[in-house]
Amino acid sequence: TSPGRKVELIAKIENKTDAPIQKTYAILAAPGGFIIQKTEPKIDTMKWDLATLEPGEAQELKIQGTFVTSATGSQEISLTLEEEVATNTFPLAKSTLQIQVEGSDLAVELQLNNTPGLTWVRLGQPLQYLLKVSNNSSQIMKDITAALSINSKLVDFKTVQTENGTITPQESRIVFPKEGTFTLNPKESKEFLVHGTMAASAQPNVSPYIEANAQVNVGTNTFTGIPLKVIVVSDLALTVEGRYFGPDGNPIGSGPLPPKVGEETVYEIRFRLRNTFHDLSKTIVVTTLPQGVRFLGSAGEQSGKITSNEKTKEVSCEIARMPVTTSMVSAAFKIGVTPDPSHLGQLIGLLGITRAEAFDTISQIQFSTDAPSVSSNLDGDPSGRGKGVVQ
Numbered sequence: 001t002s003p004g005r006k007v008e009l010i011a012k013i014e015n016k017t018d019a020p021i022q023k024t025y026a027i028l029a030a031p032g033g034f035i036i037q038k039t040e041p042k043i044d045t046m047k048w049d050l051a052t053l054e055p056g057e058a059q060e061l062k063i064q065g066t067f068v069t070s071a072t073g074s075q076e077i078s079l080t081l082e083e084e085v086a087t088n089t090f091p092l093a094k095s096t097l098q099i100q101v102e103g104s105d106l107a108v109e110l111q112l113n114n115t116p117g118l119t120w121v122r123l124g125q126p127l128q129y130l131l132k133v134s135n136n137s138s139q140i141m142k143d144i145t146a147a148l149s150i151n152s153k154l155v156d157f158k159t160v161q162t163e164n165g166t167i168t169p170q171e172s173r174i175v176f177p178k179e180g181t182f183t184l185n186p187k188e189s190k191e192f193l194v195h196g197t198m199a200a201s202a203q204p205n206v207s208p209y210i211e212a213n214a215q216v217n218v219g220t221n222t223f224t225g226i227p228l229k230v231i232v233v234s235d236l237a238l239t240v241e242g243r244y245f246g247p248d249g250n251p252i253g254s255g256p257l258p259p260k261v262g263e264e265t266v267y268e269i270r271f272r273l274r275n276t277f278h279d280l281s282k283t284i285v286v287t288t289l290p291q292g293v294r295f296l297g298s299a300g301e302q303s304g305k306i307t308s309n310e311k312t313k314e315v316s317c318e319i320a321r322m323p324v325t326t327s328m329v330s331a332a333f334k335i336g337v338t339p340d341p342s343h344l345g346q347l348i349g350l351l352g353i354t355r356a357e358a359f360d361t362i363s364q365i366q367f368s369t370d371a372p373s374v375s376s377n378l379d380g381d382p383s384g385r386g387k388g389v390v391q
Contacts, residue, residue: 002067002103003069003070003102004066004222004223006066007065008063009063009065009077011095012060013053013061015056021083023051024052025048025050025084026080026082027046027081028046029077029078032226034066034068034075035066035227037066038065048061068108070107072101074100074101076096080094104136106133108132108214109132109133109134109214112128114130120233122235122367123154123199124201125197127198128194129150130191131192131214131225132191133190134184134189135184135186135189136187138186141184142219143183145175147214148213148214149215150196150212152209154208156196156198157169157172161196162174162193164176165178165194202277204276208363209230209231210229210231210232211228213225234275234277234358234363236273236280236358237275238369238370239380240351241269241270241380242267242269242351242375243270243381244257244267244384244387245384256391257387258376258390259343261341261343262338263338265336266296266337268299268333270331270380271331271332272329273285273319273322274328275322278361279362280358280359281358282357282358283318283320283321283356284316284318284356285356287315287316287351288312289313289314289351290349290351290352292340293313293349293350293351294336295335296333298331298332299334303331304318304320304331315333335350337350337376347388348376348388350376354370375388376389
């Protein structure tokens with residue numbers, strides 16, 4: 001076969017024994033370049049529940065699909081029968097086909113956020129899909145249309161935009177071009193961009209996957225690209241602020257404000273982590289103290305364990321678990337800064353860029369988010385803001 005041509009597979013299953021086979025399952029194994037379009041009986045996964053096969057009983061399964069444009073050479077598709085007994089499964093039979101796929105003259109490529117191999121995105125993040133259609137042959141191709149389908153409740157289709165396509169929000173589908181068809185000369189490519197945005201928030205029970213599929217029609221032939229599937233990690237947000245005054249306006253720091261050359265000013269640094277989508281584990285916040293800034297210890301109640309490394313100037317906070325039922329956690333510590341004459345008339349850096357890393361227990365992905373550096377200007381302190389220039 002060749003990409004774009006429909007392939008139909010038929011599996012005939014028969015119990016030739018004199019005893020019933022209970023809890024029988026058929027599992028299909030196909031390469032990633034084979035796109036299943038229809039099955040009989042219909043399944044949502046690659047597994048059929050055949051229930052009990054009585055002696056002499058036969059069943060038939062049908063699979064229709066096509067190979068993507070990048071598929072070539074020998075492709076193996078197999079069906080395995082298993083019997084479940086108590087909590088164990090036992091193989092009964094297996095049938096395998098080797099299908100030779102000829103190279104395609106048409107290439108369909110799909111990329112997200114200009115990052116080949118991208119595996120995860122975050123809520124609220126901008127999305128940019130690039131659909132590229134290329135004619136690799138020496139012949140002109142006419143009557144071409146292309147379509148991009150985005151399957152996810154986490155994509156806000158109200159934000160989706162494109163310059164040269166028609167958007168159908170009800171079907172989560174964009175068709176190119178807006179009118180008629182387009183032509184590709186030999187070795188020519190055309191690119192189509194689609195811009196959108198992830199939903200800002202989501203319920204924890206929503207599927208975390210986004211699957212995009214590209215389909216190109218050339219006359220009566222249909223070509224499919226490799227589906228692009230990414231997972232959405234939790235909406236972990238990190239806020240870091242330096243304070244001299246508490247929320248009530250009373251000092252929680254000490255020493256001169258604005259800071260003075262040769263005198264120590266003590267500030268409080270606060271981490272805040274917000275998370276509402278997936279439960280997190282192994283969360284750690286790490287930051288680096290600039291030269292001249294010293295760690296003075298934890299401050300107040302903590303959601304995690306704060307430690308300091310004098311040699312590396314790193315301060316970290318470890319939080320074992322962050323369930324979505326606890327949407328906000330915080331931690332704080334004190335630092336001391338003594339400006340020298342070179343700081344006169346300038347702001348002082350209190351904290352470098354801070355990074356939070358966490359393990360998403362649903363997507364099973366370790367990911368990170370950053371917060372900007374903090375200076376003596378105390379942008380997060382309404383009472384102390386603007387009082388950071390060294391006197």
